[in-house]
Amino acid sequence: MKILMFGWEFPPHITGGLGTACYGLTRSLATEGAEIVFVVPKAFGDEDQSAVRLMGASDIEIDAADPDTQEFWKRVTYLQIGSNLIPYVTPEAFRRLVEERQRQQQQPIDDLVLKAKFDFNGGYGSDLLAEVSRYALIAAGLAGKQQFDVIHAHDWPTYPAGIAAAAISHKPLVVHVHATEFDRSGENINHEVYDIERRGMEAADRVIAVSNFTRNTIIEKYGIAPDKVVTVHNGIAAATDYTGSTTRYLKEKVVTFLGRLTQQKGPEYFVEAAHMLLQYDKNVRFVMAGSGDMLPRLVRQVARLGIGTRFHFTGFLDEQEVQQLFAISDVFVMPSVSEPFGLVPLEAIRANVPVVISRQSGVSEVLDHVLKVDFWDVNALADAIHGLLTYKSLASEFRKHGKNEVSQLTWDHAAHQVIKIYEDVVAISQLT
Amino acid sequence: MRSICFYFQVHQPFRLRTYRFFEMGHEHHYYNDFENKHILNRVAQKCYLPMNELLLNLIGRYGDKFRVAFSISGSAIEQLRDYAPQVIESFAQLARTGNVEFLAETYAHSLASLKSKPEFERQVNLHRKTIEELFGQKPTTFRNTELIYSDEIGEMVYNLGFDTMLTEGAKHVLGWKSPNHLYSNARKPELKVLLKNFKLSDDIAFRFSHQGWKEWPLTPEKFTSWLAKTDKTDEVVNLFMDYETFGEHQWRETGIFDFMKALPAKILKNTDFTFRTPAEVSKILQPVAAIHVPYPISWADEERDLTAWLGNEMQDEAFGKLLGLEKKITNCTQPDILRDWYRLQNSDHFYYMCTKWFSDGDVHKYFNPYTTPYEAFINYMNVLSDFTIRVDEHCVENNKGEAKGEPTIQHGQHEAADSVDADKQADDGDRSHDFSFEHLKNISNAKLKKLLKDIDAENLAYALRDAGEDIRDRVLPNLTKSARQEYDQLTEKMKKIKDEDIARGRDKIAKAFNRLFNS
Secondary structure, eight states, X not given: OEEEEEOSOBTTBOSSHHHHHHHHHHHHHHHXXXXXXXXXXXXXXXXXXXXXXXXXXXXXXXXXXXXXHHHHXXXXXXXXXXXXOOXXXXXXXXXXXXXXXXXXXXXXXXXXXXXXXXOOOOTTOTTHHHHHHHHHHHHHHHHHHOOOSEEEEESGGGHHHHHHHHHXXXXXXXXXXXXXXXXXXXXXXXXXXXXXXXXXXXXXXXEEESSHHHHHHHHHHHOOOGGGEEEOOOOOOOOOOOOSOOOOOOSSEEEEXXXXXXXXXXXXXXXXXXXXXXXXXXXXXXXEEOOOTTHHHHHHHHHHHTOTTTEEEEEOOOHHHHHHHHHTOSEEEEOOSXXXXXSHHHHHHHTTOOEEEESSBGGXXXXXXXXXXXXXXXXXXXXXXXXXXXXXXXXXXXXXXXXXXXXXXXXXXXXXXXXXXXXXXXXXXXXX | OEEEXXXXXXXXXXXXXXXXXXXXXXXXXXXXXXXXXXXXXXXXXIIIHHHHHXXXXXXXXXXXXXXXXXXXXXXXXXXXXXXXXXXHXXXXXXXXXXXXXXXXXXXXXXXXXXXXXXXXXXXXXXXHHHHHHHHSOOOOEEXXXXXXXXXXXXXXXXXXXXXXXXXEOOXXXXXXXXXXXXXXXXXXXXXXXXXXXXXHHHXXXXXXXXXXXXXXXXXXXXHHHHHHTSOTTOOEEEEEEEGGGEETTEEGGGTHHHHHHHHHHHHHHHSSEEEXXXXXXXXXXXXXXXXXXXXXXXXXXXXXXXXXTSSSHHHHHHHHHHHTTHHHHXXXXXXXXXXXXXXXXXXXXXXXXXXXXXXXXXHHHHXXXXXXXXXXXXHHHHHHHHHHHHHHHHOOOOBTTBOOSOOOOOOSSSOOTTOOOHHHHHHOTTOGGGOOTHHHHHSOHHHHHHHHHTXXXXXXXXXXXXXXXXHHHHHGGGSOHHHXXXXXXXXXXXXXOOHHHHHHHHHHHHHHHHHHHHX
């Protein structure tokens, strides 16, 4: 089976979980016999290409005078560039971006995209939509030349490419939803992005959702037919054991939050639960690791509640520091309001830290040996943390079963289901 | 005539409400009254009342040839009294026919037999008394919670005055032997043991409405033909099941009532079986052998073991901590504490904490009010924590049969062997060798603070130098700020210190400790 795959990032050049997921999935797909051409905006040359053949869109020139190119371009011009676009990443980055954009004089889009040579930045910079368009154009060109059976596109920046490639090649299209606009922006969604997502899902022969939680969003908020949307839970790659410092300098128990400090991660519920607990038990410290636009508000909240001596902000932590934090943590909490999957709790469990997660997370669907609460139910959240800190056998039951449970969540398992989906869509496309 | 022996179990637990940690110390109502009432009324309407009526009619029709036995837990009786007293009356009506035997069990449907003989005895006596008052029979047959049985438990039961006991005909205990005979206890041959024929019992209780079962639908004719086919030397077939089988687990629509209504006639007409109660079977049959059960068995799951209730760390911690309160409960007369003491012993609470069901068991999910065993555990432990506070406040510990003085020590474990006997030490203030740092772990923060006021930082630093980290963790947070500073400075300096200094420090604490609990 030959797959033409579109992804916006690939390790080691990643900004979030998307690239990691693409890498894990393609490696296992390759062991199942899939041959994958993976198209990224920009190839850096240091990517691991053992499982895929990586192509950078930057390296592909086009001839604007070629009638084919003109034809392809017609198919992708529905993208309205220059309007308010929320990029893929964080809301605070978005704010910067909008300001930057306002300072710049915009080049006419056709000229920009139809240059012979286009240097992609990759990532999610201010030219994101131009890049998305150019990327789609190149995809259309590629689709005419490459031999493949299925097109597989990961998240919205690659959906236009997937649609264009499918239109040219008449091959089945699978779009893979790792996150939706609702996960990134709550209810204040960007409508351009939403439209791109919805068109991608509508055009696809199958939509893969990373959890039932995301699947429900796709069905309810994008109006996609349920029988077209399939859940394939993410895997987690094996990790090397942490060997750094595990010294605990604090005598109090430590409860940890780790993630971007944005509304969707629910950090304020963590603060409220901390406040409740500290009224009963002073021998606990709370650590909030990560950065984000909500930080000032959270600091004020902590100050207002008068728990500042027991509640600590660390800012952004690198991989090593994260492991160090896990090593001194007694409980990890992920109170996300909307979390398509959620890898961090799995890392915590692997570091032997018992976890409390919200039911509004995809990962809660695949874990039994965790405590699950609704993100808004601060009483339940506080009670869960209290239980883990107080009743010893609970944490030890979790430690006994947790690692084993996480080790079952493999990319091989996910890839196996994806192959089935490929076979399905190929079989159906051959009938028609 | 061979015997067919029906015994039905009636039990309803006191399900707990969601109880948060911040309610501890001031909210003492633990039960989900709404849910308990709702379930009890539903089961009363669907099962207890119609099935009692059906049995009463059968007795009316077949007279002495139709007999059955019941065991009704104290928890079920309490809820029936509160929510559906007419059910108690209908059981009493059955009792008055003289064809129904009422068995004894632990009042609270408790697991006490596995952990505490005195508690077990107390509950059995309470249940026996309750049954006698309600139904005018003094039970002579015993059935333990979940049919849990071992040689040792059998011996306890015999010593309590019973001559017959029921348990599971577990394969791993019986081997090639048949459950269809009377057996005796391995230690007390006078105690007769009746074994459940789990194949024929479960055909009714579990498989009756299961359409994937090759024998479905089960008819009275078919069941009777199986009875007729039993080995001619078999003497008794014991059909033991939950009473809720009729109308609740197997709905009326499955035909379970019609089945039971028609069954006696078929059996009496087409076989040489007649219906007898456990007490009668025990009287007319001779035991064929002793049954050896060194490790406890039950009627649950494939394994017929205890792992549904005890065995994972949460279940063991919860049950251990609960029964750890026993010494204080023994002398307690406060009705609300005793009531909760029993209700918290319902085996169901521990069953909800079982982690086996992640892999198997829709049966279990059906009976479980919690989504996960972890929630069940946390909720139970929150309740138990509050209950412990109340017990510590109101109950006096029973030590060596006599109790006086203020209760001061909290026992983490039921085997509180290393606890401080405050009274004894009061007689002998200098017996500081009786003191152990472990005691500090068990006293309240307030007491500890009071104690520490008596000790100067130097002595404390010496004393704690070789104490375990857990002791230091317990003591240090209770120091005042200045004492803590002093202590930290001293420990810094104490690179080298003499053994007698440590001993002196310890001695000081011990004396202060004794003074504290002496006053």
